[in-house]
Amino acid sequence: MRTYKNIDEYILQFPDEVQMMLEQIRKTIQDAAPMAREVISYSMPAFRLKRVLVYFAAYQKHIGFYPTSSPIVAFNDELSGFKVSKGTIQFPLDKEIPFDLITRIVHFRVLEDTEKAKS
DSSP: OOOOSSHHHHHTTSOHHHHHHHHHHHHHHHHHOTTOEEEEETTEEEEESSSEEEEEEEOSSEEEEEOOHHHHHHTGGGGTTSEEETTEEEEETTSOOOHHHHHHHHHHHHHHHHHHHHO
């Protein structure tokens, strides 16, 4: 497994078109959680408050978005057009990425992380 110093280094390994998508996802997450810090965790870009909020990673045919399992349940109806598993959403590279949905999922994770930190 390759390790990366930062998200910029991770993104630069991909073709230009994929880099643009990853940068858009990165900006969407930054805008939704401006207090979160960028980290590399499990060799993937991630954003962290007290705990990791979300991860994302590019693959040959999709971008994996990893918000943990609770948003998959909470946003189940809106995710019906995507391949999902317990804590993963796959956004195909040949389809438009739902940035508004990513924003709402990140907001959900921020609230969840804040509540867990209080308890």
